Amino acid sequence: MSLLSIVAPCFNEEESVEIFLEEIQKTLKDYNFEVIYVNDGSRDNTLKNIKYLASKNSNVRYISFSRNFGKESAIYAGLTYASGDFVCLMDVDLQHPPKLLPEMMESVLNEGYDVAAARRVSRKGEPRIKSFFSHLFYKVFNRISEIDLVEGATDYRIMTRQVVDSVLDLPEYNRFSKGLFQWVGFDTKWIDYENVERAAGESTWSFWGLVKYSGEGVVAFTTLPLTISMILGTIFSVLAFGYLIFIVIRYLLYSDPVQGYPTIMCSLLLLGGIQLLSIGALGKYLEKTYFEAKNRPIFIVKESNIDGE
The missing domain is CATH 1.10.287 (Helix Hairpins)
Structure with missing residues (x-):
């Protein structure tokens, strides 16, 4: 059976890592999978809890950074160490619903798609100003850049090994994964879902952090x-x-x-x-x-x- 590697970047997610694994195990009980936690320099008990899960589950792997390098670095590390025939990127806070995984796997296994990606079609529960600027970012970015981003697109996706290798062939230091996924191309199936609240803890993304991240994306893909x-x-x-x-x-x-x-x-x-x-x-x-x-x-x-x- 094909191996699915699930890459889950973590930063101060001590409350979420176990809940995440439980949901993955329930959803993928009929699949051959591994979970790769990427501890991005967490300052709480995230690594301790991950190690405990790894000691109890043979299909749980982990990578722990020497410091906080950022989510983009965690994504790249996870893709680098993932050995599966298919690789899935997910947030450990369960804002990426695990219930979509069977449909996503079906898309890449039997429907001929190279990528099955989730697209958030609502921002229920988010501040209106955050939603407004998010919509504005996609509109401006698509006008000025060489690639088109799908509005609401997330990092949550399952990719074939060919797609993963293509992304890893872009070893640039300044990374904007949403843009890189679009730049490499390949046939993508978009799966819509409603916004989901975090399972536990609080988001480490501030409004200004998101603004800075958006600026990085603009600089990375347009002059x-x-x-x-x-x-x-x-x-x-x-x-x-x-x-x-x-x-x-x-x-x-x-x-x-x-x-x-x-x-x-x-x-x-x-x-x-x-x-x-x-x-x-x-x-x-x-x-x-x-x-x-x-x-x-x-x-x-x-x-x-x-x-x-």
């Missing part, structure tokens, strides 16, 4: 901010040159001294703001290049029960 900076620079240079000619001609014809201190100050502040914005955009891309050039590892494993570690 439009740099193009906009160049266009604005060109427009204002032409306008400034035209205004200079206007002032000279006006003085020569009418001997009219130049007036308008408020106008000059507003122009300086506007141009200064645009310059700083452009430098900031350039700096963000330079930052990404800087970290890529360092060629540091995406994660460091401190301990694991997977063979070879």
